[in-house]
Amino acid sequence: xxxxEEIKMDEIKKPIIMDQTLREGEQAPNVxxxxxxxxxxxTKLDEAAVPLVEIGLVARNSPFLEEIEQLLTIPxxxxxxxxxxxxxxxxxxxxxxxxxxxxxxxxxxxxVLLEKKLAITKEELIQRVKKIIAGYEKNxxxxxxxxxxxxxxxxxxxxxxxxxxxxxxxxxxxxxxIGILSPExxxxxxxxxxxxxxxxxxxxxxxxxxxxxxxxxxxSAFQHGASILTxxxxxxxxxxxxxxxxxxxxxxxxxxxxxxxxxxIALAKLSKFVESVTGLIIGPNTPLIGYxxxxxxxxxxxxxxLKDVDTYQGIAPSLLGTNHSFIxxxxxxxxxxxxxxxxxxxxxxxxxxxxxxxxxxxxxxxNSNLRSALTGYYQCLEEQSLEAESCLRRxxxxxxxxxx
Ligand SMILES: [Zn+2]
Numbered sequence: 006x007x008x009x010e011e012i013k014m015d016e017i018k019k020p021i022i023m024d025q026t027l028r029e030g031e032q033a034p035n036v037x038x039x040x041x042x043x044x045x046x047x048t049k050l051d052e053a054a055v056p057l058v059e060i061g062l063v064a065r066n067s068p069f070l071e072e073i074e075q076l077l078t079i080p081x082x083x084x085x086x087x088x089x090x091x092x093x094x095x096x097x098x099x100x101x102x103x104x105x106x107x108x109x110x111x112x113x114x115x116x117v118l119l120e121k122k123l124a125i126t127k128e129e130l131i132q133r134v135k136k137i138i139a140g141y142e143k144n145x146x147x148x149x150x151x152x153x154x155x156x157x158x159x160x161x162x163x164x165x166x167x168x169x170x171x172x173x174x175x176x177x178x179x180x181x182x183i184g185i186l187s188p189e190x191x192x193x194x195x196x197x198x199x200x201x202x203x204x205x206x207x208x209x210x211x212x213x214x215x216x217x218x219x220x221x222x223x224x225s226a227f228q229h230g231a232s233i234l235t236x237x238x239x240x241x242x243x244x245x246x247x248x249x250x251x252x253x254x255x256x257x258x259x260x261x262x263x264x265x266x267x268x269x270i271a272l273a274k275l276s277k278f279v280e281s282v283t284g285l286i287i288g289p290n291t292p293l294i295g296y297x298x299x300x301x302x303x304x305x306x307x308x309x310x311l312k313d314v315d316t317y318q319g320i321a322p323s324l325l326g327t328n329h330s331f332i333x334x335x336x337x338x339x340x341x342x343x344x345x346x347x348x349x350x351x352x353x354x355x356x357x358x359x360x361x362x363x364x365x366x367x368x369x370x371x372n373s374n375l376r377s378a379l380t381g382y383y384q385c386l387e388e389q390s391l392e393a394e395s396c397l398r399r400x401x402x403x404x405x406x407x408x409x
Contacts, residue, residue, distance in 0.1 A: 020227050020231070020232050020233065021057060021233045022057065022235075022265070023055075023087065024057070024058050025235050025237045026238040026241055027047065027058065027059065027061060028059045028061050028062055029059070029211075030239075030242060030283075032242060032243045033241045035283075035284070036241065040075055042282045043060075044075070046238070046279065047060065047084070051079075051082055053271035054267050055250070055267055056083060056084060056267075057085055060073055060077070060087065060088060060105075063100040064090065064091065064099070065093075077103060086106055086107070087105065087106070087109060088103065089111055091110075091111050092133055093133075093137075097110060097137045101141060101145065107175075108145055108146075109148050110148070110149050112151060112165065114152060114157040114162065114165055115156035115157045116157075117153070117156055118156075131164075131168055135172065138173070147174055148169075148176040148177060148209065149168075150177075150180050150211065151165055151177060151179055153183065155183060155186045159194070163197070163201045165177065166198060166206070167201070169206055170202070170205045170206055174206055175207065176233055177206060178208075178209040178210060178235070179208065179211070179231070180210075181211070182213060183215065184212070184216055184218075184245065187216075187218060188221045189225075191212075191222045191225040191229070192226075192229045195226045196229045199230030207233055208226075208230055208233070211235040211247070212247065212248060213247055214245045219240070219246075220248050220249070220252050220253060223236070223248050224253075224260060227261065228261070234253060236249065238250055238276055239276055239279055239287055241283070249292075251272050251276060252292055254267055254272075255293055255324060269324055269325055270324075273294065293320070294325075299322040299328065299329050300332050301330070302333065302334035302336065302341075303334070303336045304336055304340065304341055305338070310329060310331075333387055342360045345387075346360070
């Protein structure tokens with residue numbers, strides 16, 4: 006890997022990041038933001054300097070148009086707002102009337118969606134899109150989303166790019182709506198699209214995480230010419246979601262040396278806010294944003310980290326406004342236990358001897374009981390509570406009574 010110093014900063018192209026929490030995110034099962042929550046999310050995204058924010062799907066008869074209208078009135082410092090709509094004249098006209106700066110038109114480009122969802126031919130959809138744009142005064146910019154790019158023939162992708170250029174679109178999106186692409190396929194498709202676009206419009210990407218590859222696919226797209234990358238807070242989206250914005254920014258920084266102006270610490274706070282209002286709990290081992298992302302328990306790692314963080318630190322937690330933390334656990338060694346004793350200002354030797362003895366006792370109880378015994382005991386340790394030992398003794402007595 007090239008050292009950062011060897012790279013001329015002006016050679017590093019910066020992608021444009023679009024957040025889709027308010028549109029794609031709300032498509033996740035059991036997510037329904039109130040208008041107040043939407044306003045708070047939009048304001049926080051703007052404060053974090055996210056440059057593009059998609060705020061909703063516009064449809065002529067949608068009961069949620071007023072929400073979009075309200076969001077459009079919020080004064081913003083950084084974010085340019087985007088709405089999307091289906092390839093329908095009345096929906097596009099409604100989006101234009103709303104006055105949003107940028108409109109995305111969803112164009113299903115795979116034969117399976119054309120035949121089975123829309124029951125029209127590619128030519129018919131092309132004529133429809135042409136008609137939509139023909140009657141439009143172009144006071145706003147627009148882009149086309151190639152829905153289900155993964156199952157779209159290369160020749161069709163090229164035709165659609167020519168059409169987008171002809172119509173005056175500013176960008177097109179390669180959208181893996183069903184989440185089946187791999188980084189290799191993305192590199193081929195993106196290179197093909199970039200070559201065809203030949204600088205006439207920008208290439209964007211929108212990838213779903215069904216195979217856990219959305220982030221890798223987005224990085225691959227960026228490497229092969231995509232300049233607008235979509236994501237959402239906590240990766241919220243349909244099914245397994247999309248790309249987590251914090252993971253995307255951090256990976257771009259580490260692997261592509263992209264120094265973004267977006268405030269990841271503000272996004273980390275927003276991540277918690279979105280978690281609380283949606284009730285969709287972030288998995289503890291979710292990279293960067295999960296509860297365990299910077300917590301250490303195993304003796305070998307904790308011992309080394311306490312000596313020097315460089316030993317096991319790949320990503321500085323300070324990027325997200327947090328620190329490494331240590332958690333006593335089954336495999337914590339004497340160094341970490343001593344660390345806790347010191348933190349709690351306990352009598353080192355006495356505490357350590359007691360703790361090591363209890364640890365041995367724990368090793369002797371059956372595996373099925375180990376977890377519950379550890380929970381109470383280690384929680385007390387973590388909280389530096391003198392109750393730790395009595396907590397364990399109470400558990401062991403109960404267990405003994407139960408066995409007798
Ligand atoms: Zn999507």
